[in-house]
Amino acid sequence: MSASDDRVAVEAAAVWPDDVDEEEGVVVNWFAREGRVVTEGEAVCEIQIEKVDVDVPAPVAGELVEIVLEEDAECTRGATLGWIDPE
């Protein structure tokens, strides 16, 4: 994985609804594999919170260098789902 300090986290908190009490979700789908170049705002993965699926957009354009939580993994509001190395 990239040693660069410039990596930007793909975070669950970015899409976690404010009005739910649930503090755990599940990573349902990744739409990119490690090494893929993504555009800013593109849905890179999907998490499920209280039976609702939410797309997680790429915070920046760049290469998805690491998937931290694979599909079916549990995630919390503060979880880092993956890392993007900005272009």
Add this chain to the structure above:
Amino acid sequence: MAQQEQRVERELTMSRAMVEAIAHEMREDEEVFYMGEDVADYGGIFDSTEGLLSEFGHDRIMDVPISETAYLGAAVGAAQQGMRPIAELMFVDFFGVAMDQIYNGMAKNTYMSGGAVNVPMVLTAAVGGTYNDAAQHSQTLYGTFAHMAGMKVVVPSTAYDAKGLMHNAIRDDDPVVYLFHKRLMGIGWMPAPDGPKTPVPEDEYTIPFGSADIKREGEDVTVVTLGLHVHRALEAAESLAGEGTSVEIIDLRSLVPLDTETIRESVAKTGRLVVVDEDYRSFGVTGEIIARVAEGSLSDLEAVERVAVPDVPIPYARPMEDEVIPGVEDIETAVRNADSK
């Protein structure tokens, strides 16, 4: 270069691939619209229309009451007037209440009008079990629609195929029944096997009906299947490869028209045919495929096996449902049987 890479590597679930094709066709042609139960505000209970409402609004993504006869009849009429409706039957099991509209209207009006009208509509429906939804929500019924003349019948097994087949279905001037397996859609509460999520190009493309796809090449035994069971057959083939048996897997992709040629060519090579289907065993897809091969190339056949649901309603209880719906081990056993004959 990066653009090109991105185009190839983007992966979509089957539901998203279907929706992408529908959205594209709706932008290109304002006569295309979608209606069904819970397809607008809910996004389709199997995500078949997720996100379409926000772009196209309630005029073109329409929720209907529980009224299959009324709205499927309306779709037939709209199609005959030049629109291109997509009408969703929430569960294929519900076709019975609207059988007259489907079998006597949608399927026959082109013929009965001497070609004065055509019926360019798509009837989508969710099929399949394996999630304990009992006998009235778990049937597959491929054969029911393929049996009567007048309808094309399409069954994708991957996101790539789902998009290309959907483009083709909406553009077709004849009625197309597009059956999607719930287990392949990639929804959170019903996880899919690994196979259906594939790279999907952003650009449009069509997959012609009647073109089966060889999903795995092999020499010893031909497995012909479709839908969910393409993935179960692939898993079985992987395991059988470890035993030294080379399995070829043909994904039919459409039942009407049926690509008989690809099946016969494969059987000419292997001599051994296994047909796997999630529909009932009798009077269905398995019998039809075997008959087609027997009619055209009987001398190529050394062994035949079929794997399908025994002629019983799909049970609700999990172990019983698992027992009647063909699993990976059932396919392995059938291939071994065919290979040892």
